[in-house]
Amino acid sequence: MNFKLKMLVAGMALGFSASSMAADPIKIGVAGPFTGGSAPMGVSMRDGVKLAVAEINAKGGLLGRQIQLVERDDEAKNERGVQIAQELINKEKVTATVGYINTGVALASQRFYQEAKIPVMNNVATGSIVTRQFADQPENYIFRNSANDTIQSHMIVQEAVDHRKFKKVAILADSTNYGQLGREDLEKALALKKMSAVAIEKYNLKDVDMTAQLLKAKQAGAEVVLTYGIGPELAQIANGMEKLGWKVPLIGSWTLSMANFIDNAGKNGNGTRMPQTFIQDPNTPKRKAFIDAYVKAYHPPGDRMPSPVSAAQGYDSIYLLAAAIKQAGSTDGPKIKAALENLNEKIDGVVTTYNKPFSKDNHEAITADITVFGEVKDGKVVLAK
Numbered sequence: 001m002n003f004k005l006k007m008l009v010a011g012m013a014l015g016f017s018a019s020s021m022a023a024d025p026i027k028i029g030v031a032g033p034f035t036g037g038s039a040p041m042g043v044s045m046r047d048g049v050k051l052a053v054a055e056i057n058a059k060g061g062l063l064g065r066q067i068q069l070v071e072r073d074d075e076a077k078n079e080r081g082v083q084i085a086q087e088l089i090n091k092e093k094v095t096a097t098v099g100y101i102n103t104g105v106a107l108a109s110q111r112f113y114q115e116a117k118i119p120v121m122n123n124v125a126t127g128s129i130v131t132r133q134f135a136d137q138p139e140n141y142i143f144r145n146s147a148n149d150t151i152q153s154h155m156i157v158q159e160a161v162d163h164r165k166f167k168k169v170a171i172l173a174d175s176t177n178y179g180q181l182g183r184e185d186l187e188k189a190l191a192l193k194k195m196s197a198v199a200i201e202k203y204n205l206k207d208v209d210m211t212a213q214l215l216k217a218k219q220a221g222a223e224v225v226l227t228y229g230i231g232p233e234l235a236q237i238a239n240g241m242e243k244l245g246w247k248v249p250l251i252g253s254w255t256l257s258m259a260n261f262i263d264n265a266g267k268n269g270n271g272t273r274m275p276q277t278f279i280q281d282p283n284t285p286k287r288k289a290f291i292d293a294y295v296k297a298y299h300p301p302g303d304r305m306p307s308p309v310s311a312a313q314g315y316d317s318i319y320l321l322a323a324a325i326k327q328a329g330s331t332d333g334p335k336i337k338a339a340l341e342n343l344n345e346k347i348d349g350v351v352t353t354y355n356k357p358f359s360k361d362n363h364e365a366i367t368a369d370i371t372v373f374g375e376v377k378d379g380k381v382v383l384a385k
Helices: 003-022 039-058 078-090 103-116 149-163 177-192 211-219 231-244 259-269 285-298 308-328 333-340
Strands: 026-032 067-073 096-099 120-122 142-144 169-174 199-203 224-228 250-252 273-276 372-377 380-383
Touching (some): 039 096, 039 285, 039 308, 067 078, 103 120, 120 308, 149 169, 177 199, 224 231, 285 308, 308 333
Parallel strands (some): 250 273
Antiparallel strands (some): 372 380
């Protein structure tokens, strides 16, 4: 083979190599609980994420490459979340990760992304501290597009105290990071009204009898019960109140919209209220298209999403991240982070239209004015009136 031919063959090989590299997929991690009590949130989030990725890939992907999701079930366990974070970063070489349902898992796991300078988009976890965990560091790689507990706790207290004029409130919260940080936020919100709860009770995951906690709240004269927990145990609260013949309103964090609360509480859940960023109501063309696509793809029982909020926020999280990758023109973590902090493009999501949702000092996309009150009515969540 003469020299020119050798150079041509070498050049072609290099070209093939470069084109195959260019065609490598962009890997995005999806971490959440796909089994266990938190599964309605995790599965709905993952399925919303998958819908968005399918749409983007059908239109040619990002930077001329397809998006590949790397899904991992963290089982709502902090130690499992830590293992998954290290695996996604070191073995899978993800460009970014979306997810985190449980505040405790987020707080335990996202430090590895912070160290690796890889963005995380928390699309469900709501603990107020989540995006501020590394606020003291020069660069912060933790973002969120769910309504944090500072927003929710103020809304819950405003609904109970300002709108419904209750003077005596009880708080029932689970023993997880989520429950206890939420309980602290509720107490802070009450303190701003120069009030304190007449009873503050704690319970554990998988508890099936809330009688003791409810009796203390009832005996303290509580006129309303405020909650921070997840579906199965929240249903035990509603059912326990029915057993005691104690009929006071239940107002709590957004998780009262979970299918495993609504189904397990049955008629005892009716009237329960909670903050929501998204209700399964096709009240805009964008929302109708999203709901129709979700139902067609996943066939949820009764055409009801297990957790509409999680599905919608999961969907939107991918579009926020995709806009940043496109703007950065790169899969480099610091460049994506910088783009997220100054997004030029308006993103038409199903929760809201995002217009510069983040800045260097604010990594929260959801504001109080985006969040509404939902109410459980005959097996589904509707807009509260």
